[in-house]
Amino acid sequence: MSVISLRNATKRFPGTGGEPHTAVRDLTFTVDAGEFVAVVGPTGCGKSTTLSLVSGLEPASSGEVDVNGEPVRGIPDGVGYMFQSDAVLPWRSVLDNVAAGPRFRGLGKQQAREKAMVWVERVGLAAFAKYYPHQLSGGMRKRVALAQTLVNEPKIMLMDEPFSALDVQTRALMQDELLRLWAGTGAAVIFVTHDLEEAIALADRVVVMTSSPATVKAIFDVPLPRPRDVEEIRLTPEFVAAYREIWDTLREEVARARAEAMGRAS
Template identity: 75%
Template structure:
């Protein structure tokens, strides 16, 4: 479904030179597969999402979706950012209806579809509210509905829940798994939280310190459906965590040696 082959991405640096964010990165994601990507801060994980989405072209190598090279923003892409993309001047239902309207649906059809998704993300009764009237977790639910109402075949998520408190984050993780299940959407989920990566994903990809490439890929052999809070307490989860952390820890320590101290 998604393939990055021998991809390198360079950007102009502030000093007039060139910064290499990714180098010779190869990664594939199958239809219906949920892949979480972890790695040190600044290693280029978000850049990889930009390449898949078509927002940035690779400097070298190829990015393809369904066997076709990505030359612009492909159809069927859903993208959730760390910051909310809700429009403050629109109500909840009109925020969610924006995607169907853009695709050509009539106003009444778009709002009917949006109301259904507002219900599905647990915001029934808040259709007429505006973003400033909602909590952070509720705005994330709106953003999730905005994304999924378009029935994306590929879902790109860039630390979408990182700003939430622990309890709300757990609820949103469960909500995401419930709504994604059975859609056959391929997911790339970037996170700085290894526990979150394991609880959600079928596979966890560890990236090296920048310029990044794939260091290792780990299958997450935990049964679905999952309750993300309960699965964290199982011996199987802890065993997978220890295995992946051994690989990730080396890259984190390299980054700390450069003066950066957070996993991302």
């Protein structure tokens, strides 16, 4: 049984002039335990809305969204969400930021800090445990955010362009770090990105969405072995072939979205 299942899921929001705005329509795909699925599509097509449906932050207007075989009626247990912006608290140290999740789930202060320290060490920030967010680089803050997500041992990880603000070198390092820390957890991942190279380097499957209102246009298996080094894997013929195949499908939707945007502007 799939951990995540969307069947003809549609989300409509109130629009201007009384007409509803359809963000996504008839979304259908699944994610199994231990599977990494990347979602790509044109800007503004509804990729983030897909995560909102799975997380329970937004209810579907129609269709079905199931997590662990149960309809999503609120935020499901075992879901970790990593946003594009860091969800770190500026008045807390690295250690206490990571310990916040376990504390919220009922662990005592000492137990929570001990558990948090394990993940602070795993993301390579042991020497910075007492630092505050303003003392950290962008990449280090992302490591804190990753530790915040993983310390709660989620069965589902929802990631909304978490590395998009990083420079190219730091982004590659964080991609490798994510794969290293995720390996062996058994967590199902939905990773939203604008970057097709990032999607292929990380994922087992890539879901291509259409221009707004988004639906699933195609799903591609990524024929690359694990474990992966994201920089080395990009140089392989298999990666290049996968990129060309998926880009041929995605390019049509990017062009359509651009034409629609230009039409609205004029």
